[in-house]
Amino acid sequence: METILAFVIGGLVAMGIYMVLRRSIVKLIFGLLLLGQAANLLIFTAAGLTRANAPLIKEGTEALQTPYADPLPQALVLTAIVISFGVLAFAMVLMHRAYETIHTDDLDELKGAVQ
Amino acid sequence: MNIWLIAPILIPLATAIVLLLCGSRIAIQRVISVVGALALLVAGVFLLSEVWQHGVQAVQIGNWAAPFGITIVADLLSAIMILVTGFVGVSVALYALANIDGRREKFGFYAFYHFLLMGVCGAFLTGDLFNLYVWFEVMLMASFVLLALGGERAQMGGAVKYVTLNLLSSLLFLMAIGILYGKVGTLNMADLAVKLGDTGQSDLVMTSAMMLLIAFGIKAGLFPLFFWLPASYHTPPIAVSAVFAGLLTKVGVYALIRVFTLIFTQDVGYTHTIILVLSGFTMVTGVLGAAAQFEIRRILSFHIISQIGYMTMGLALLTPAALAASVFYLFHHIIVKTNLFLIGGVVEHLKGSSQLKKIGSLYRDYPLLAFLFLIPALSLGGIPPLSGFFAKFALVKAGLAIEEFAIIAVALAVGILTLYSMTKIWAEAFWKTDPSETRQTTPVIKPIPVLLLLPVVLMATATVLIGLSPHPLFEITLEAADQLLNKTAYIEAVLGK
Numbered sequence: 001m002e003t004i005l006a007f008v009i010g011g012l013v014a015m016g017i018y019m020v021l022r023r024s025i026v027k028l029i030f031g032l033l034l035l036g037q038a039a040n041l042l043i044f045t046a047a048g049l050t051r052a053n054a055p056l057i058k059e060g061t062e063a064l065q066t067p068y069a070d071p072l073p074q075a076l077v078l079t080a081i082v083i084s085f086g087v088l089a090f091a092m093v094l095m096h097r098a099y100e101t102i103h104t105d106d107l108d109e110l111k112g113a114v115q
Numbered sequence: 116m117n118i119w120l121i122a123p124i125l126i127p128l129a130t131a132i133v134l135l136l137c138g139s140r141i142a143i144q145r146v147i148s149v150v151g152a153l154a155l156l157v158a159g160v161f162l163l164s165e166v167w168q169h170g171v172q173a174v175q176i177g178n179w180a181a182p183f184g185i186t187i188v189a190d191l192l193s194a195i196m197i198l199v200t201g202f203v204g205v206s207v208a209l210y211a212l213a214n215i216d217g218r219r220e221k222f223g224f225y226a227f228y229h230f231l232l233m234g235v236c237g238a239f240l241t242g243d244l245f246n247l248y249v250w251f252e253v254m255l256m257a258s259f260v261l262l263a264l265g266g267e268r269a270q271m272g273g274a275v276k277y278v279t280l281n282l283l284s285s286l287l288f289l290m291a292i293g294i295l296y297g298k299v300g301t302l303n304m305a306d307l308a309v310k311l312g313d314t315g316q317s318d319l320v321m322t323s324a325m326m327l328l329i330a331f332g333i334k335a336g337l338f339p340l341f342f343w344l345p346a347s348y349h350t351p352p353i354a355v356s357a358v359f360a361g362l363l364t365k366v367g368v369y370a371l372i373r374v375f376t377l378i379f380t381q382d383v384g385y386t387h388t389i390i391l392v393l394s395g396f397t398m399v400t401g402v403l404g405a406a407a408q409f410e411i412r413r414i415l416s417f418h419i420i421s422q423i424g425y426m427t428m429g430l431a432l433l434t435p436a437a438l439a440a441s442v443f444y445l446f447h448h449i450i451v452k453t454n455l456f457l458i459g460g461v462v463e464h465l466k467g468s469s470q471l472k473k474i475g476s477l478y479r480d481y482p483l484l485a486f487l488f489l490i491p492a493l494s495l496g497g498i499p500p501l502s503g504f505f506a507k508f509a510l511v512k513a514g515l516a517i518e519e520f521a522i523i524a525v526a527l528a529v530g531i532l533t534l535y536s537m538t539k540i541w542a543e544a545f546w547k548t549d550p551s552e553t554r555q556t557t558p559v560i561k562p563i564p565v566l567l568l569l570p571v572v573l574m575a576t577a578t579v580l581i582g583l584s585p586h587p588l589f590e591i592t593l594e595a596a597d598q599l600l601n602k603t604a605y606i607e608a609v610l611g612k
Contacts, residue, residue, distance in 0.1 A: 020283070025275070032286075034281070035505065039290045040289075042290050042294070043289065043293030044294075046294050046297030047297050072296070076292070082287055083249070086256065087255070090259055090260075093261070094274055094275065094278060094453070095275065097271060098271040098272070098274070098275050101268050102271060104244075110276070
């Protein structure tokens with residue numbers, strides 16, 4: 001499973017970087033989105049995949065039943081998803097506004113706008 | 116529980132929330148904004164005195180014991196940074212009253228300004244790597260809004276670049292955190308220091324270390340990752356530029372210092388040599404970039420980069436004296452650089468432009484402003500008896516002690532080139548006659564608004580005071596460096612004995 005996910009993450013990163021390097025603003029956002037997903041999956045995979053019990057102490061017992069899944073990476077991923085959602089929503093509005101002001105979605109033409 | 120540890124986060128948060136509740140009542144917002152910034156400064160003073168008297172302080176949020184919960188921890192480095200953040204916060208809050216136009220005020224400028232301060236303070240105080248990421252995002256979100264607020268054409272172009280590169284750096288940071296967690300199983304910085312400290316397997320940790328170096332390097336503006344900085348810092352209103360220039364890149368430097376003194380010290384010969392080389396290139400490229408520019412804010416933006424090199428140089432040398440010099444440099448630089456941007460804003464206000472070719476006669480018409488410019492400008496160049504001299508002197512002395520002659524040569528040469536850029540601004544903007552003047556017209560002398568001048572005077576006074584008696588600050592920074600290098604105090608404060 002880890003091997004498959006490693007390839008998925010690698011693919012996502014490659015696609016993300018390819019998209020970020022394109023000249024279109026829309027593709028830039030897609031690229032950031034893909035990279036964000038790759039990062040989330042990476043945390044999830046690197047922390048170890050477990051197919052076992054939930055990390056809850058059952059009634060009447062004192063300790064966790066091994067093997068149990070590590071809840072922390074899931075909390076981390078959840079936080080990261082929320083943050084990247086907010087940031088990307090902002091980025092989309094910003095890019096839209098930039099498009100309205102500069103009348104182009106070509107990043108190369110931004111150069112002239114900054115002067 | 117120690118209230119002064121969380122006050123620097125709670126005060127800006129409360130201020131920002133109250134500001135949002137005020138809606139469009141701008142007059143009240145202006146008062147609250149300044150009061151909130153003052154409160155932050157006071158909290159900074161108390162925090163520093165607390166940490167100075169009782170050593171490293173830590174608070175476990177929600178009473179979850181250390182490696183599991185979120186830790187807020189302040190050592191002297193954090194406390195110094197909070198104090199200077201408060202000082203910059205007050206100065207820029209005052210300056211913003213006269214500099215930010217009504218439209219931006221109505222769209223919540225002050226609220227986002229305080230959210231930004233909250234993010235910066237949170238990043239300085241957290242003791243957890245993932246929490247640091249969250250504070251970076253808080254800070255970035257606020258900075259995105261401040262940068263784009265107003266929606267001018269140039270701002271949009273700058274904001275797109277700034278947002279993209281900062282998002283990439285955050286993603287790298289996140290990936291590094293994921294990999295590190297996979298290897299070590301903890302993200303609490305003190306716990307990481309304990310678990311990684313005695314492994315001796317540096318190769319396993321190196322991937323995370325290098326990814327963090329790149330992520331923080333982008334934020335700090337290290338060579339060759341700084342291109343977003345001069346492309347965006349000159350576009351927003353000057354109050355925003357000034358607070359970005361003073362604080363945001365320094366959060367990156369702070370994160371580098373924290374991570375590469377506390378966590379990644381397994382293979383110093385490898386990591387810190389890389390940082391040393393990067394520092395040298397950062398200094399040189401920054402200062403050469405500045406030499407080619409003819410607009411005040413762009414020159415100053417490139418100088419931020421070159422000065423970042425000095426701060427990471429102290430980190431790279433990793434002796435107590437060098438680290439102390441680094442912290443001293445951080446403190447001095449934040450004040451001086453913010454001040455230079457603020458003065459650039461006054462020039463823009465008086466002359467309507469900051470293109471050096473178009474302006475002039477400032478020395479003849481505004482001698483006080485010229486004097487106030489000279490203080491931070493000469494301090495940046497390292498002229499005694501101003502703060503910059505002692506910062507550079509301490510760095511060079513620390514370098515000489517361990518015979519790193521190459522980097523010292525670079526640092527000194529860059530110092531001279533910095534002075535060249537400052538003399539360029541002086542000669543063009545202050546000394547030469549305004550090219551738009553003709554013999555017949557009498558020059559118009561506008562009054563300088565008090566709110567624009569007051570922060571500049573405050574910061575110039577601080578620069579002179581540090582220069583005249585650098586001893587107390589040296590004492591504090593030496594102690595801070597000692598805490599950074601002997602990790603036990605930090606670790607014991609967080610994890611208990």
